[in-house]
Amino acid sequence: MDFRYSDEQLGLQETLQRFIARDYTFEQRRTFMQGAHGYSEAAWQQYAELGLLGLPLPEQYGGLGGSATDVMVVMEQFGRALMLEPYLTCVVLCGGLLRDLASPAQCAQVLPGVCEGKTKLALAAHESRGGYDLAAIATVAQRERSGWVVSGRKHVVLDAPGADLFLVAARTAGSPGDESGISLFLVAKDAAGLVMEPYATQSGSRAADLAFERVTLPAQALIGTAGAALPAIERAVDEACAALCAEALGAAAALNEATLAYLKSRKQFGVPIGMFQALQHRMADMYVAEEQLRSMAIVAAAHAREADAAVRTRTVAAAKAYVGGAARFIGQQAVQLHGGMGVVDEHIVSHYFKRLSMIEMSFGDSDHFLARFSDSLLAASS
Amino acid sequence: MDLNYTPEEEAFRQEIRAFLAAAVPPDVREKVRLGRRLTREDMLGWQRILHARGFGAGTWPQRFGGCGWSVVQQHVFEEECAAACAPPQIPFGLRMVAPVLMAFGSPTQQQYHLPRIIAGEDWWCQGYSEPGAGSDLASLRTGAARGGDHYVVNGQKTWNTLGQYADWIFCLVRTSQEGKAQNGISFLLIDMRTTGISVRPIITVEGEHEINDIFFQDVRVPLANLVGEENKGWTYAKFLLNHERTNNAGVGICKRSLAQLKQLAARQQRGGRPLLENVRFRDRIARLEMELMALEITNLRVLSAFARDNRPPGAEVSALKIKGSELIQDLAELKMHALGMDALPYLREALDPQWQAPALLADHYPPEAPPLTGQYFNQRKTSIYAGSNEIQRNIIAKMILGL
Structure with a gap:
């Protein structure tokens, strides 16, 4: 048993920290947010040079074949610096999904471009009527002649505005809620009949609603076997949730550091406010919450690629629900302890708070994952 | 990063499991499983069984007769002991006074006491708190005055756990009034059979005799x-x-408690359906299990860091104490609630292993029920003892956060 990052991982962490100190300060980030897609294309190219974009992807397609814990190292730093680039969606979620589901030819067609920073992917799976349920898909793909025709809508597709290709979940059989009958398609952003409505998210990154109005696809756009994509999508979302736990860890730890520094520097009644026991105990609770959050992020990374789907799902659900709650606690208390400074845009605290809030609600909020974990207890007892 | 046990550790677990399956006396196992009263002999007898097998003191160095286990091995051992319903190892000798003697005691003290502790020959208890010195322990007043070749001790200790069984007590006493309160305190080992010591029971909220006042008159x-x-x-x-707080995460005990809670919830009925099917109740169980998953890893992270850096436990254990004590309390609370109306009868006689439920009660009263209500009340102590959780927050604020 060893809970430390390896020397290699520490090296990666240090590289990222150096990059952030030089090229990704809070002020620089503010200008990145104003960019065309709400992030820095230059930073993305640097991630490619550092090998980050192929980190969890297979070596034969230009990746490094790294583990979920390797990804944890990256995501923790993304959390600390509130990095805006679509690493989670493009590399972890979609890259992982292609790695596990696509044919060698499809991988060879797409993944090298991802690793080199030339191609960005986004996952168009959720539909708002279905809430967080990945099986509640109404978008349909019908076989026509030699290919497919996709019709339907996708909501809050994270990082869609900057994406070149979408992985689109559509129903080739059955009805919304059915676990079988869901297929995955690769769709270019400029496909005829694809309409995008972009908007900003809580944290400043971008998302969009997508409408597919009889979008015609060739036969080879289908990824994996028709009707059998759901388990792979769920697996990829679990891996993304584990990565989000690591990002939450980075943001929460940085927020605790900022709060502690504020308690030591801000003076009222003639003394630093950290002299007051009410605030000391709050800060102590935030420290304990961070330690527990870190443990759960470690657990999530360790099980993100667990072969047994039931174990993976229940473990990641427990981690995501727990991390969501701990991140909410730390976020809200950090704002409270900063007083007015906690609710102004110019201070980084409010930005951490927003990102943590968004992390808690991505792919399912804490209640959603609590329910999933809780229901697994019932299954285990019967 | 690797959360897996090594093949050697897995083999160790199997060895411990096989040992425990054969070694825990069946009557004692049943008492532990059902939360019935344990006798002094049950507990010391278990220590002697462990000692005979060479498992008397897992974390003690081998030169003192211990196993010299790694923190992971000790964690596995405790987990298996809890799962096997083995009685607790009484901590006051093994985990509290012994490490002090190893680090600061004289060779004579080490040679006399350590073998007797590990062999289960002596029962130790603790003399720390006083009526006027609780969280502010350094304000203690029990005095030890030098008189020839001995000290004469006068005063009162309180919240002493199981001193009615003890052969020895380790005490903090005041030997000087000079300077800061912390500077005039000494650490004494006192034979409980010495003239002038009297033990007065304090009956706690659940009605049991677990703690005492101890009076010293010209001892x-x-x-x-x-x-x-x-x-x-x-x-x-x-x-x-x-050292005491390191043990307070109590992960093994929490795991057994959680398992019992789940069994109870699967069996207890509400409206003709298993309680576990009630979403509100099940979600409360799920939250505690999540908390325990996190605590298990936090505990191992802290312990393995100490082992790696070869340093004694630091202020990080305060976080374990806070979380572990809250969790054991919350588990006790839910187990009581799982009983529903059956939590209201309070039958102290039912803690006697020979007790048989009368006919009408036996019809609805589960065999696990008797101790659960009392445990809920009793476990309120865990956030108070060994440095209240508020003191732990003070420690974190000062030692870790630098506030």
Whole structure:
């Protein structure tokens, strides 16, 4: 048993920290947010040079074949610096999904471009009527002649505005809620009949609603076997949730550091406010919450690629629900302890708070994952 | 990063499991499983069984007769002991005074006491708190005055756990009024059979006799029973408290408690359906299990860091104490609630292993029920003892956060 990052991982962490100190300060980030897609294309190219974009992807397609814990190292730093680039969606979620589901030819067609920073992917799976349920898909793909025709809508597709290709979940059989009958398609952003409505998210990154109005696809756009994509999508979302736990860890730890520094520097009644026991105990609770959050992020990374789907799902659900709650606690208390400074845009605290809030609600909020974990207890007892 | 046990550790677990399956006396196992009263002999007898097999003191160094286990091995051992319904190892000798003696005791003290502790020959208890010195322990007033070749001890200790069974007590006593309160404290080993010691039971909220007041009236204690240097006792006391708190995560005990809660919830009925099917209740269980998953890893992270850096436990254990104590309380609360109306009868006689439920009660009262209500009340102690959770937050704020 060893809970430390390896020397290699520490090296990666240090590289990222150096990059952030030089090229990704809070002020620089503010200008990145104003960019065309709400992030820095230059930073993305640097991630490619550092090998980050192929980190969890297979070596034969230009990746490094790294583990979920390797990804944890990256995501923790993304959390600390509130990095805006679509690493989670493009590399972890979609890259992982292609790695596990696509044919060698499809991988060879797409993944090298991802690793080199030339191609960005986004996952168009959720539909708002279905809430967080990945099986509640109404978008349909019908076989026509030699290919497919996709019709339907996708909501809050994270990082869609900057994406070149979408992985689109559509129903080739059955009805919304059915676990079988869901297929995955690769769709270019400029496909005829694809309409995008972009908007900003809580944290400043971008998302969009997508409408597919009889979008015609060739036969080879289908990824994996028709009707059998759901388990792979769920697996990829679990891996993304584990990565989000690591990002939450980075943001929460940085927020605790900022709060502690504020308690030591801000003076009222003639003394630093950290002299007051009410605030000391709050800060102590935030420290304990961070330690527990870190443990759960470690657990999530360790099980993100667990072969047994039931174990993976229940473990990641427990981690995501727990991390969501701990991140909410730390976020809200950090704002409270900063007083007015906690609710102004110019201070980084409010930005951490927003990102943590968004992390808690991505792919399912804490209640959603609590329910999933809780229901697994019932299954285990019967 | 690797969360897996090594093949050697897995083999160790199997060895411990096989040992426990054969070694825990069936009657004692049943008492532990059903939360019935354990006798002094049940507990010391178990220590002797462990000692006979060479498992008497897992974390003690081998030169003192211990196993020299790694923190992971000790964690596995405790987990297996809890799962096997083995009685607890009484901590006051093994985990509290023994590490102090190893670090600060004289060779004579080590040679006399350590073998007797590991062999289950002596029962130790703790003399720390006083009526006027609780969280502010350094304000203690029990005095030890030098008189020839001995100290004369006068005063009162309180919240003493299971001192009615004890052969020895380790005490913090005041040997000087000079300077800061912390500077005049010494650490004494006192034979409980010495003239002038009296033990008065304190009955706690659930009606049991677990703790005591201990009175010292002109108690003569040989100078040789001073540990380390006179007036340096506060240093040893803090050292001891950190060792005590390391154990307070209680992951193994929490796991057994959670397993019992789940079994109870699967069996207890509400409206003709298993309680576990009630979403509100099941979600409460799920939250505790999540908390325990996190605590298990936090505990192992902290312990393995100590082992790696080869340093004694530091202030990080305060986080374990807070979380572990809250969790054991919350588990006790839910188990009581799982009983529903059956939590209201309070039958102290039912803690007797020979007790048989009368006919009408037996019809609805589960065999696990008798101790659960009492445990809920009793476990309120866990966030108070060994440094209240508010003191733990003070420690975190000062030692870790630098506030």
